[in-house]
Amino acid sequence: MALRDEIDGFFDGFLKDKLIFKDKGVLQANYAPEEILHRGEQIKQIANILAPALRLEKPSNLFIYGKTGTGKTLSTKHIINKLNGISKERNIQLKTIYINCKLKKTADTEYRLVAQISRELGKEIPATGLPTEEVYRQLFDIIDDKRQIFILVLDEIDQLVKKAGDEILYSLTRINSELKNAQLSLLGVSNDLLFAENLDPRVKSSLSEEELLFPPYNALQLQQILKQRANKAFKNGALVQGTIEKCAAYAAREHGDARRALELLRVAGEIAEREGKTKVSIAHLDLAQEKIEKDKTLELITAQTKQFQATLYAILAARKNTKEKIFTGDVYTIYQELCSRVKLRPLTQRRLSDIIAELDMLGIINAKVISKGRYGRTREIALSANPELELKLSGALKKELGMD
DNA sequence: CGAGATTCATGTGAAGTATACCTTTAGGCTTAA
């Protein structure tokens, strides 16, 4: 009974003392403000390009690129929402589909992408079993059902191509020639500025009928964006003077990533709140910086399969054993021991090699192929984490793998 | 001493296999006329 009261008391206090935030959601990544600052020009252009859709004419394919946190996703979603609003109001046969290609297990192969698109349109497609052709055919049927325009947004399209190749895009750009009633426009969004360079020329020319570059925000613009959101998110006076400026400066240093700046501010607020403070100070920003990095990686690895986790753990262990550089062979030996210890069926070295390459792609480790001359050829593996994070990772992995 | 051959440990590509899932289809059973 006593415990019960104590907990009630805790929750009460938690609710009553909203020390810092007024509405934290405003700082969350998926929040869409009514007014998007400093992107007026880009939004207008996107609108211009997509506008024909409202007259049931196929808009040009559009390719948007710019670094992370420059408002690409936000702006496209904004326009998409507006289009949806208008088409609903006027009863225009316009549908939009938004797919984020980065989400693992969702859209990282041709089959999964097409299946996901169909799912967005309300058709259940099994995870496996159907021929890819069949899934395409079903998608056609849905799309070509009547005279209508589709706008397909592929966010983080570079991730998709990196994993699954650009033939997918070729197929997608060719869909139109097979459609009788409907028309489909592609809107590709990429974080990688050089992405288009390596595409098949046919795909490239067809995907980027129109192109749009989102430049990074500068420190001043970031400040204004932060202020706009902070006013809604925080209680009056919850921010120590200069916090926003500092936060903007941090983010500007990292190629003007607004998403990161907002996250930084939010996490700083959360930390301050947990400390029971009523004000967010610059010190909290620094703490937040570390925490974000930790959480990102932690989240990433817990989402991986056991095999990936075991591999990473083996790398961490190898790292602990020797101060010297780590090579694939060392990792594999440790990995095998580890497998027998946690009762995991060990994979072949061939597969491990691929897994290491994938971990590298995920940015969790740094691996590059080197030749040691007489002593063969291998991957030289380094961790991109700092020692403290390393410790946390290793702890988390132990738990994931069920070790004591 | 230096050019070319050798060597090692693993990268890498292609093809094959296991698994988990899908649709189709034929046969058997039930049901209703």
Next chain:
DNA sequence: AAGCCTAAAGGTATACTTCACATGAATCTCGTA
């Protein structure tokens, strides 16, 4: 006879394995200055 259910057959995507060949600089070899 028509309708429905079930299990087998035949097919796919994905993750992984097997096999075989490719890599590329440190090291070795050997001819030459």
